[in-house]
Amino acid sequence: MDLWVKIFLLGTGGNVAGEVVEVGSSVKDFKAGDKVVTLLYARSGGGLAQFVTSKENMTVIRPPEVSAADAASLPVAALTALQALTQAAGLKLDGSSPNILVTAASGGVGHYAIQLAKLGNAHVTATCGARNLELVKSLGVDEVVDYKTLDGAALKSPSGRKYDVVIHCATGVPWSTFEPNLSSNGKVIDITPGLSAFASFALQKLTFSKKQLVPLILSPKRQNLEYLVKLVREGKLKTVIDSKHPLRKAEDAWAKSIDGHATGKIIVEP
Known part of the structure; x- marks a missing residue:
């Protein structure tokens, strides 16, 4: 074949x-x-x-x-963003309105994650470097923060929101930074997980923690790629x-x- x-x-x-x-x-x-x-x-x-x-x-x-x-x-970036949002995070692209944070939002996966999350009517906060603030705003985010500022490094929402989902496209951010910014059942979807991410996931499962770090392992599907191509054709994803x-x-x-x-x-x- x-x-x-x-x-x-x-x-x-x-x-x-x-x-x-x-x-x-x-x-x-x-x-x-x-x-x-x-x-x-x-x-x-x-x-x-x-x-x-x-x-x-x-x-x-x-x-x-x-x-x-x-x-x-x-592929692979948009497929990763779609799986992180719809499979790992459980976002329905049908009008629900969770609070979502996208880190490294101007990168390959991040810029798709913003657009897909907005299709799901999410309130999207994003972090990126100062040079990309306007670009990220143009993708439809509700809030954007320079990751080099104090609030950006702490992942704080400018409006004080707690995140239901974090699509984590960066590296080197400890769980202690995420935890206080999450809602009671908040999830951090780590798209580039290392051993520590899997260890944290296992520990949180064992302790029945409602807040979780979820390592993402890409499992691409043809129908998802077809869906993404359709969104581009319709002008809904760029x-x-x-x-x-x-x-x-x-x-x-x-x-x-x-x-x-x-x-x-x-x-x-x-």
């Missing part, structure tokens, strides 16, 4: 938008010439190539209304692109990504 996809635009990891050039004998939903977006599995190699092999079960059609750059940016790099300078793009200060997504093009 493999597809050979020729890449005309791609992300810096396993995110790929391209054109199908060949399909496996059991592939039913795609044909040569289809414009697609796909999430590559680690064992298939990364997306920094002119041709890649992808799986049918994580590939969706890219409609003409969705640019290749926008499509290539959706991608912020930090920069574009030619394939011959992919190392520069990767270094910028690893540095951790990109605003939105980084794109590599052939």
Whole structure:
């Protein structure tokens, strides 16, 4: 069930938008010439190539209304944001109104999390650096705080709200900083969990704590990627692109990504 996809635009990891050039004998939903977006599995190699092999079960059609750059940016970041909000946090994108904090809100996952949370009618507080305050405001947040200020470092809501959910896209923030800012059943969804996050999660389960740190392990689904592409096509979700790099300078793009200060997504093009 493999597809050979020729890449005309791609992300810096396993995110790929391209054109199908060949399909496996059991592939039913795609044909040569289809414009697609796909999430590559680690064992298939990364997306920094002119041709890649992808799986049918994580590939969706890219409609003409969705640019290749926008499509290539959706996996993994937007899938992570969607799973964190709807699966780990239990947010219903149907009109409920929880209080949500998004840390590192100008990054790849954070800028999608803001928009998806607002689709769920959430009150969204965000933290980011001073240079990105206006950008984050433009994504629809209700409150934004510079993380280098005293209140930003303490994750305090300017309006004094307690958070029902934190989509934690940063690193190095201890539980003691989160805990006083959470509502009675508040959850912190850690999208890049380390061993300490899993240890805290286990301890809180054992002690029946209502406030919890929840490590997120991405389990991507094709229907979720289809949903995200649909939101982009309808103008309900947009991608912020930090920069574009030619394939011959992919190392520069990767270094910028690893540095951790990109605003939105980084794109590599052939």
